[in-house]
Amino acid sequence: MIARALPYPRLSLLVAALWLLLNDSVEPAHLVLAAALGVALPWYARRILPSLPVVHRPLRAVGYVLFVLRDIVVANFQVARLVLSPLHRLHPRIVVVPLDVTEPLVASMLAMTVTLTPGTVSVELDLEHRRLTVHALSAADPATLIHDIKTRYEARLKEIFQC
Amino acid sequence: MTLVVEAVVALLILFGAAFALLGSIALTRFPDLLTRLHGPSKATTLGIGSVLVASIVYFSMRGSFSAHELLITIFLMITTPVSAQFIAKAHFASMARRQRDGADGAPKGTSAPR
Numbered sequence: 001m002i003a004r005a006l007p008y009p010r011l012s013l014l015v016a017a018l019w020l021l022l023n024d025s026v027e028p029a030h031l032v033l034a035a036a037l038g039v040a041l042p043w044y045a046r047r048i049l050p051s052l053p054v055v056h057r058p059l060r061a062v063g064y065v066l067f068v069l070r071d072i073v074v075a076n077f078q079v080a081r082l083v084l085s086p087l088h089r090l091h092p093r094i095v096v097v098p099l100d101v102t103e104p105l106v107a108s109m110l111a112m113t114v115t116l117t118p119g120t121v122s123v124e125l126d127l128e129h130r131r132l133t134v135h136a137l138s139a140a141d142p143a144t145l146i147h148d149i150k151t152r153y154e155a156r157l158k159e160i161f162q163c
Numbered sequence: 164m165t166l167v168v169e170a171v172v173a174l175l176i177l178f179g180a181a182f183a184l185l186g187s188i189a190l191t192r193f194p195d196l197l198t199r200l201h202g203p204s205k206a207t208t209l210g211i212g213s214v215l216v217a218s219i220v221y222f223s224m225r226g227s228f229s230a231h232e233l234l235i236t237i238f239l240m241i242t243t244p245v246s247a248q249f250i251a252k253a254h255f256a257s258m259a260r261r262q263r264d265g266a267d268g269a270p271k272g273t274s275a276p277r
Contacts, residue, residue, distance in 0.1 A: 018234065021230045021231075021234055022231070022234060024229050024230070024231070072208050072209060072212075073209060076182060076205060076208070076209040079185075079189075079201065079205055080182070080185050083185050083188055083189045083192065083193075083202070084185075084188070087192065087193075087194065090193070090194075090198065092195075092197060092198045094197075111244060111248070112240070112241070112244040114244075115204055115243065115244035115247050115248070116204070116208050116240060116243065116244065118201070118205045118208070118209075119201070121197070121200050121201055121204055121247050121251070122244065122247075122248060123197070123247075123248060123251035123252070123255070124248070124251065124252065124255075125248070135197045135198075135200070135201075135251070137198060137201050
């Protein structure tokens with residue numbers, strides 16, 4: 001019964017917590033609404049939600065966020081230079097990265113990381129063929145880019161979620 | 164509020180505004196849709212990010228800290244890649260349709276000087 005009503009207990013908790021944070025209060029009315037949303041939203045989305053991966057290494061997950069934040073700042077300066085320099089220095093290119101991760105949510109986290117780090121935007125995630133299509137603003141060497149994405153981000157995500 | 168904190172907040176806002184501006188410049192300067200996609204998806208990460216950090220510093224110094232800025236950051240980081248991917252998918256789909264229909268050349272504004 002409880003498993004039917006709450007198919008994703010962790011997600012329900014997250015939704016409820018987000019609602020309380022958004023409203024910045026723990027008044028009874030908001031608590032009731034938070035509980036209602038925590039039950040209703042995951043239940044409503046249950047058909048399209050993939051299996052939720054478990055964070056096996058929480059400390060590494062925090063480290064990963066900091067690592068990506070640092071990469072975002074560093075690489076933003078490189079892209080800033082590209083934006084202001086003559087256009088012929090751009091070498092836009094589409095690169096297909098073969099994936100090792102199989103969990104849909106972990107793969108989309110990788111795709112999100114690629115988009116957020118400047119210089120690359122992930123344009124398609126194909127789980128069936130296990131590949132991520134990436135558009136790079138200036139990639140002289142596609143092999144280096146693929147290697148960077150796999151070692152810098154994918155390997156870390158695989159360790160965090162143990163998949 | 165001390166002068167140091169005010170200076171830090173001001174610098175963060177200027178820094179964020181500069182990167183948001185760079186994102187917009189990229190949007191107008193870059194030659195085709197896929198390269199233009201890079202501009203705004205970057206402006207949100209660092210540009211909006213540092214404005215939000217400035218906001219956190221400012222309001223926590225005034226003693227009214229709230230988690231809203233962190234939530235905005237999280238929501239932006241979740242939604243930006245999704246919209247970028249959808250725009251790219253729409254681009255590929257319309258390119259495929261154009262090829263199938265055998266239209267001559269790309270429509271106005273999307274042709275890239277190679």
